[in-house]
Amino acid sequence: xxxxTPPPSGATFSQRVRTSARQLAELxxxxxxxxxxxxxxxLVRFATTLTRNQHDxxxxxxxxxxxxxxxxxxxxxxxxxxxxxxxxxxxxxMLIMRRRPRWNLIxxxxxxxxxxxxDELEREESYREIWRAMRKLxxxxxxxxxxxxxxxxxxxxxxxVLDISPSTAxxxxxxxxxxxxxxxxENLSQPHEDLQQHV
Amino acid sequence: xxxxxxxxxxxxxxxxxxxxAFFDEMKELYGDDSHGPHFADETIHNGVELEELIRGAxxxxxxxxxxxxxxxxxxxxxxxxxxIWQRVLGGFTLSCTIALALIIIGRSAMTFMPxxxxxxxxxxxxxxxxxxxxxxxxxxxxxxxxxWRRSAATNLSRATPAPQTSATNQPESxxxxxxxxxxxxxxxxx
Numbered sequence: 001x002x003x004x005t006p007p008p009s010g011a012t013f014s015q016r017v018r019t020s021a022r023q024l025a026e027l028x029x030x031x032x033x034x035x036x037x038x039x040x041x042x043l044v045r046f047a048t049t050l051t052r053n054q055h056d057x058x059x060x061x062x063x064x065x066x067x068x069x070x071x072x073x074x075x076x077x078x079x080x081x082x083x084x085x086x087x088x089x090x091x092x093x094m095l096i097m098r099r100r101p102r103w104n105l106i107x108x109x110x111x112x113x114x115x116x117x118x119d120e121l122e123r124e125e126s127y128r129e130i131w132r133a134m135r136k137l138x139x140x141x142x143x144x145x146x147x148x149x150x151x152x153x154x155x156x157x158x159x160x161v162l163d164i165s166p167s168t169a170x171x172x173x174x175x176x177x178x179x180x181x182x183x184x185x186e187n188l189s190q191p192h193e194d195l196q197q198h199v
Numbered sequence: 200x201x202x203x204x205x206x207x208x209x210x211x212x213x214x215x216x217x218x219x220a221f222f223d224e225m226k227e228l229y230g231d232d233s234h235g236p237h238f239a240d241e242t243i244h245n246g247v248e249l250e251e252l253i254r255g256a257x258x259x260x261x262x263x264x265x266x267x268x269x270x271x272x273x274x275x276x277x278x279x280x281x282x283i284w285q286r287v288l289g290g291f292t293l294s295c296t297i298a299l300a301l302i303i304i305g306r307s308a309m310t311f312m313p314x315x316x317x318x319x320x321x322x323x324x325x326x327x328x329x330x331x332x333x334x335x336x337x338x339x340x341x342x343x344x345x346x347w348r349r350s351a352a353t354n355l356s357r358a359t360p361a362p363q364t365s366a367t368n369q370p371e372s373x374x375x376x377x378x379x380x381x382x383x384x385x386x387x388x389x
Contacts, residue, residue: 029274036267044262058263062270069274070281114259130256149250150257181249 013042013151017082024068025076032069039082040065042151043089049146050093052135054111056100060092083161086151090143090161133183141176148173316347 020035040061047057064085068075078084112131114124134142147158148169155166155173162169316324325340332339 029278032274033267033271036270040262040266040270044266045257045260048260054260054263058266058269061262062266062273065270066273066277069270070277112260114261124259126252127256127259130253131259134253134256145253146257149253177249180253184249184252 014080014082017085021072021075021081024072028072029069032065032072035068036065039085043085045150046086046143046146047089047093048112049134049142050090050139051097056096057093060089060096063092064088080157080160083157086147086161129184130180133180136183137176137179141172141179144169144172145176145180315351321347 016038017035020031020038023031024035043061043064044054044057047060048054051057051060067088068085075081075084114127134145137145143162144158147153147161148155153161155169158164158169158173159166164172321340321343324343325336328334328343329336329339334342
């Protein structure tokens with residue numbers, strides 16, 4: 001049973017971003033707050049996957065949105081504003097990673113700012129394991145997983161954002177899911193078995 | 200690890216329309232008998248599918264509280280800085296335009312205004328006169344300057360008629376005479 005509320009579909013969200021981009025182009029910089037509220041969560045988690053550090057990810061998102069505020073027509077005139085934003089954030093994340101290479105402890109998710117609903121508290125550890133496992137993936141694979149599952153994009157759309165072919169996106173997704181499956185099967189089943197043995 | 204025979208039947212394991220779309224897309228990319236992805240055993244934890252877990256983990260992370268304020272502050276700061284630069288650039292452009300306009304106006308005015316001889320003209324005239332008359336160059340220069348002043352005064356009186364004063368009514372003989380080389384060619388009186 002799927003107990004998660006489905007996020008807005010990609011097309012709907014993309015349309016909302018397009019509307020926000022149009023408002024930004026018409027009203028100017030003052031209306032950037034609408035775009036921030038709409039996209040910051042998604043952009044930050046995408047950038048966090050790339051940079052493996054939420055502070056760097058927020059810097060990348062900030063740089064992107066400040067650039068968009070300075071030249072709002074660029075976002076408004078492009079074919080798919082949401083894909084354009086994701087691509088900008090990806091480029092900014094790459095820049096930050098080049099400038100500030102961080103030595104991240106493997107499996108360390110201390111930098112993450114989290115929130116967990118009361119009915120999902122039992123899954124909090126699972127979520128942390130998933131984030132740890134995602135950080136162990138190569139960036140090329142983890143970004144495909146993010147775009148596929150969190151942004152609900154098709155492989156063709158992912159290919160457009162990442163500038164790769166749809167087949168490459170699909171194969172990266174396949175390998176990423178396989179790795180995640182292995183890692184999470186080990187990590188998530190172990191505490192459960194331990195608990196059963198303890199009982 | 201991947202076993203194509205374990206390719207899941209979407210009617211069994213993926214009931215949602217989203218799952219259908221995903222498998223349709225994968226079929227388009229790989230075909231029916233393809234090397235499809237290894238999703239057969241993706242139920243990993245308490246019967247929860249892997250994708251659902253990952254999807255839930257996406258909502259687990261939130262942006263920092265200060266991110267929105269930081270972005271707005273940065274945008275505002277950048278706007279202020281741009282305005283300052285626009286003012287500086289505008290002022291610079293305006294002053295350049297004014298300077299250029301003044302130069303153009305001055306040049307055109309110099310073109311239309313009557314000009315007297317320059318110092319080099321006077322010097323060359325003095326040299327010629329000194330050679331022709333056989334006088335000292337300094338004296339020739341003095342005579343040239345006198346002549347020039349006289350001609351300038353004549354031009355000025357033509358341009359603006361002088362008021363009738365007692366000085367202009369004086370007889371010719373009473374006016375002070377200026378000694379020139381035409382009257383005293385040898386310069387012995389000097």
